[in-house]
Amino acid sequence: MSKLYMKGNEAIVEGALRAGLEGFFSYPITPASEIIETFASKYFADREREKRGEKPLYPKFRVFMQMESELASINAVMGGASIGCRVMTASSSPGISLKQEGISYIAACELPCVIVNIMRGGPGLGSIQPEQGDYFQAVKGGGHGDYRLIVLAPNSVQEMAEHTMLLFNLTNKYRNPGMLLADGYLGQMKESLEFPEVPIEEYEKPWAAGNMELDGEQHTIEFLFLTPEPMVEAKKRLLEKYKTIEANEVRYETYKVDDAKIIVTAFGTPSRVAKAAVDLAREKGIKVGLVRPITLWPFPYKIYTNLTSNQVDRVLVVELSFGQFVEDVRLGVEGRAEVRLFPKFGGIVPTEEEVLEKIMELV
């Protein structure tokens, strides 16, 4: 039975601390602020423990900082990652836009770190209600240049904790920044959950700045080339790494797809609504299943290819935006099935009945 009960934003903190987080640098923004607040309360409670001569609960978590801006936050993360520390920042859509410059540099320098985006409504100041309009920004690269972020899309408070831990593993394994992409609903929602259990992997970081004391060699964290040839080589290595990640790290969930003629597909909160709608449709005898991507990059194109190569001839995409995720679904389907979009934007989560209605239209 469930033991814990907390907000999605709090679960991220739980996961990060279990993953051995050393530094957190951030700037407050709704609906992500509970992340910085929870880190603050844990960090300063530990400092109070130290004052009383007690051991801190999180001895690895040495640095917490509310920075002066989103730019300073992401660059502090770059600094911490450059010296081989486990670091993280968290924000919501407008704040993530501000971080894009730093994210591009971090990706270029191949620095492992975790960036959390609790998506709100956009564009512009938009709203603080949940949307998924940052999909393109997260998976296609919101900053300048060719690069990829490993993007995970949790759909429960349990996964908010577990995916944070998993993302520390993946980002350290591949020396690549990663993003936890969740909608505001998941950040604000409280839910019962089990103790998150993800084995934490440790990786050597011989490349880190500051290692001169260990090996006498100069270690510089930079990505700057004055001539094309060395840059071609460096970018080839980067591309190879991205291909390796694409080959090894695709994750997704399927539900009742074995005999399905129709699949509904969604990520984050809409995927839960879609799953409930699949059950309602099954009660009516409709052969429908669910595909839920867990990694948005690398994207699980193949599952769409496989399903639509066989029995599936209709695909319903549910997302909280004009339709961004749908474009990747179409790339997987490659015209083998009809892809219909149910876009729900502006901060409203669709109901199970609405999704059921859309499924029935496809029958």
Added chain:
Amino acid sequence: MRVSALIPKYPEPETYVGRTHYCPGCGHATLHKILGEVIDELGIRKKVILVEPVGCSVLALRYLKVDGIQGPHGRAPAIATAVKRLKPEKIVLTYQGDGDLAAIGTNEILHAANRGELFSVIFVNNAVYGMTGGQMAPTTLIGQKSTTTPTGRMIEYAGYPLRICELLNTLDAPVYLERVSLYDVEQIARARAALKKAITNQIEKKGFSLVEVLSNCPTNWKMTPEESWRFVKEEMTKIFPLGIFRDR
């Protein structure tokens, strides 16, 4: 002729590798060299993490054999903040130009100074954007020509030269703020002493230190090196007076 041929022969510091890409007569090479000397003298080479700017000195880590990080334009103080706090045993330096520190990165330097971060800042002010080809800097003098102020900087368009030492001197936290120059041997010696003091303050955990170095840009100022140093001495120091602003 190589730049190094212009420099009189005396022992090269371990930290500094000469033959820089800088234009003939540029102050960066001199500043790199005295910084290398100070690092050697303090015996801290393997403990240093230098955060480079974006600007002419973007390749500083090719000439200074220390560990370091190349960050985005203006963000060095944010990077250095995290590095020093996560690894307090390291000696953390930022080396920043006037566009980097006083324009695009003003927020970062102001807040790092205000928090009293325990790293040392080397701020090179040459009143122009050198690397991008001579545009106006926040520190460009009134009437001074640049590619974006072709008739000279006008107050009504671009305001006044920004004085960083004076600005930071309004804050409570910094322990050491000094403006030096490189226009003659005596000034170079003073600059060297200032660098040593700023780094020593960090070693002794005193607090935030910044050394502003008035330097030149003969290429973009369209002057000979001699004329450029005379301009620093006679014109820049009028607006940016040399001296110690804070020493606690």
Added chain:
Amino acid sequence: MKTEIIISGFGGQGVLFLGDLIAYAAVKEGYYVTWVPSYGPESRGGTCNCQVIYSDKQIGSPAIAHPDILIVFNQPSLYKFLPRLKTNGFLFYDSFLIKEPPAREDIKIVGVPAFQLSKMGNMAMLGAFLAVVDQIKSETIFQILEEKLKGDKTKFIPINKEAIATGMDFVKSQER
């Protein structure tokens, strides 16, 4: 078994806390639970609501279209959510703050003058909910209060319990 509850009122009436308390109690009793707040820039005086689901199976959508139970503390909340309440669902409303009686006959209506019975009207309403719905044990609620109100805050436990008891007594007296 799956119960879906919407609780709504003005910010400052303890709407989110009430929902959170019910949700946490349901966790303690072994249910799967979700709690979703409306979140906004208003801290006091604006309207706010939360959605609570507890179930013996894993919960699909955390968003509630048609609640089984509606608890409202002001007129705008009643207008907004009453049409969505399921047939045979429960409506709990503060009959002290909401003067206009609810206009539906296919539901069970429980009027409780919660903010007249107690300054902690949300707790009085909780008492009524516990007594009428009979799914969450009041002992579990008391256990949580003792867990959450520690140290200096221990003194608040008796007044909370008292407010809960007031609400319970009120609905029992109405039954008689």
